[in-house]
Amino acid sequence: MTFSRIGAIVLRQIYLYRGSPQRILPIFIWVAVDILLWGFISRYLNGVAHAGFSFVPALLGAVLLWDFHTRIMQGVTMAFFEDVWSRNFLNLFASPLSTAEYLTGLVITGIATSLMGLAVMLVLAWTAFGLSFLVYGAALAPFLMVLFLTGIALGIFGAAIVLRFGPASEWLIWPIASFISPFAGVFYPVSVLPGWMQAVSRVLPPSYVFEGMRAGVAGKAVPWDRLAVGGGLAVAYVGLACWFFSGVYRYAIREGLIARYSAESVS
Amino acid sequence: MTPGRAILSVERLCKSYGALKAVDGVSLRVAPGEIVGLVGPNGAGKTTTINMILGVLAPTAGRIEIDGADLATDRRHALSKTNFAAVYAPLPGNLTIEQNLRVFGMIYAVPNLTARIKEILDLFDLRKFRKTRAGLLSSGEQTRLSLAKAVLNRPRLLMLDEPTASIDPANARDIRAGIAEFVDSGHSGVLWTSHNMYEVEAVCDRVLFLSHGKIVLEGDPKTLPGEHGATSLDDLFVAVAHENPGGEKAA
Numbered sequence: 001m002t003f004s005r006i007g008a009i010v011l012r013q014i015y016l017y018r019g020s021p022q023r024i025l026p027i028f029i030w031v032a033v034d035i036l037l038w039g040f041i042s043r044y045l046n047g048v049a050h051a052g053f054s055f056v057p058a059l060l061g062a063v064l065l066w067d068f069h070t071r072i073m074q075g076v077t078m079a080f081f082e083d084v085w086s087r088n089f090l091n092l093f094a095s096p097l098s099t100a101e102y103l104t105g106l107v108i109t110g111i112a113t114s115l116m117g118l119a120v121m122l123v124l125a126w127t128a129f130g131l132s133f134l135v136y137g138a139a140l141a142p143f144l145m146v147l148f149l150t151g152i153a154l155g156i157f158g159a160a161i162v163l164r165f166g167p168a169s170e171w172l173i174w175p176i177a178s179f180i181s182p183f184a185g186v187f188y189p190v191s192v193l194p195g196w197m198q199a200v201s202r203v204l205p206p207s208y209v210f211e212g213m214r215a216g217v218a219g220k221a222v223p224w225d226r227l228a229v230g231g232g233l234a235v236a237y238v239g240l241a242c243w244f245f246s247g248v249y250r251y252a253i254r255e256g257l258i259a260r261y262s263a264e265s266v267s
Numbered sequence: 268m269t270p271g272r273a274i275l276s277v278e279r280l281c282k283s284y285g286a287l288k289a290v291d292g293v294s295l296r297v298a299p300g301e302i303v304g305l306v307g308p309n310g311a312g313k314t315t316t317i318n319m320i321l322g323v324l325a326p327t328a329g330r331i332e333i334d335g336a337d338l339a340t341d342r343r344h345a346l347s348k349t350n351f352a353a354v355y356a357p358l359p360g361n362l363t364i365e366q367n368l369r370v371f372g373m374i375y376a377v378p379n380l381t382a383r384i385k386e387i388l389d390l391f392d393l394r395k396f397r398k399t400r401a402g403l404l405s406s407g408e409q410t411r412l413s414l415a416k417a418v419l420n421r422p423r424l425l426m427l428d429e430p431t432a433s434i435d436p437a438n439a440r441d442i443r444a445g446i447a448e449f450v451d452s453g454h455s456g457v458l459w460t461s462h463n464m465y466e467v468e469a470v471c472d473r474v475l476f477l478s479h480g481k482i483v484l485e486g487d488p489k490t491l492p493g494e495h496g497a498t499s500l501d502d503l504f505v506a507v508a509h510e511n512p513g514g515e516k517a518a
Binding site: 098256 | 314323347351362366369373
C-alpha cells in the first residue's frame, strides 16, 4: 500500500468537507438531536420511576454508543457514495489505486468524521445531562473498539452492495443500522427477546457491548469473556467485509460493472 | 505495425458476454511517438477494448502489455504507466480544478506535484479556473481538465476515447495540437478513438477500423481510402460499417 494513494482518497474527502457546511453539519446535528431527545427522556424516567436507578448512563449512554457505531458506518459509506454520486469509479479504478488503498482511505475518513461526532456527543452529554463516559470504566475502550470495528465492517459491506447492484441500492444501505438495532439490544437486555431474535443477537458484536454496558451500570462485573467474543466477531466481520468487497470488485471487473456504472449515469 | 518495443501490445484480445462476442481476437500495438486511431461504428467494440486496456474490464482471452508490464499480473505497474480521458468519465464536479489535479496526481504518484500542476494548468490554459469547481466549467473547459489529468503523470500510454466529442471546432483544434505536442517528445504513444474522420486523418499516424469486435482494416489514414477505392476516410468508414456484417478483415 502507498501512503500517497491512501492520502489522495482522504484528501478528496477533506476538500469536500472543507468546502461544504452541508456535509459538516449532519455530523453534529443528528448527534445533538439524539442527545437532547434521549437525555430528556432519561431525565423524565428518572423522575417517574423512583427506582434508585439512573436511566442516564443506561439509556442516554446506549444512544451515544449506538450513534457512534452508526456514524462510523455512515462515514465509510458516505465517502464511498461521494464517488458514486460524482461518477468517479472509472477514474479511480483505471488508475494504479488498489482496492486496499481505496478502502483504507474510506475507513480513515469514517474514523475522522465519527471522532468529530463523538467529541460533540461527549461534550453535550456531559454538559447538558452530566453523563461522563468514564462511568463505564475500563470497559469503555473495548466498547468503543467493538462498535468501531463493526461500523467499519458494515460500511465496507454497504459499499460492496452498492458497487454490485448500482447507485439505486444505496437506499438499502441507509436502514441497515436501524434494522440491526432491535437485535443488538441497544435499549433492553437481549434476554427479553424471543429465542430466534436472541440467536441473531449472538452473532451481532454490538449486543455484547450493550449487555456489558448494562452490567457495568447495574454495578455488576463486566463480562469480559463475552466482550471478547464480541471483539472476535467484529474483527472477523471486518475481514469478511474486505473479502466481500474484493470479491464484488473482481466480479465488477469481470462483468464490466465499473465501466457501465459511468455509462449508465450519463445515459 | 511499427517495429521495436511497443508501449502498448495487445494480443488476440477477446471479450464475450454469453454468446455475444463484443471483442473478437483484437491485436494491436502502439509505438513511442505514435498516435493510433481506433475507429468503427457504434457497438463495434472500441470502448470495450479501451476498458480492457484500462483494467476495468477483464478480457475473456488475450494479453495486454503496457510498457512491458503485463496488465493481468502486474496491474499496478501497468496502470501507473498509462492514463486516459473519456467524455463519459468526467472528473468530480464538486472539486476545483486544482483539487482534482492534486488528488489524481497523488494517486498516480506524480513527483514534484505542485510544480507539475502549475505546468499543466498553463499547458491547457486552465490557470484562471484553478479555483473553480469542475462542475461549473463549460464542456470545452471540462474536456481540457480531463486531458490535463490524463497527461499529469506523463503517461507512456495515453488513451483518449472521443476526447473532442461535444466541443467546438476551435477548442477541438487546440486540444489536437496539445496532444500532438505531447506525443512529439517520443516518450509516449496514444490510442485515440473518434467518430470524426477529419480529426483521425489530421492527427493519427495509423488507423485501425473495428467492426463487430474485429479489426477489419489497418493503415495510414491519408492513403487508406485510396487503397480501398474510397474518396475519403469518411466514405471508407461508411463502407466498412455497411459492408462487414460478419466483421471479416478486408485488408
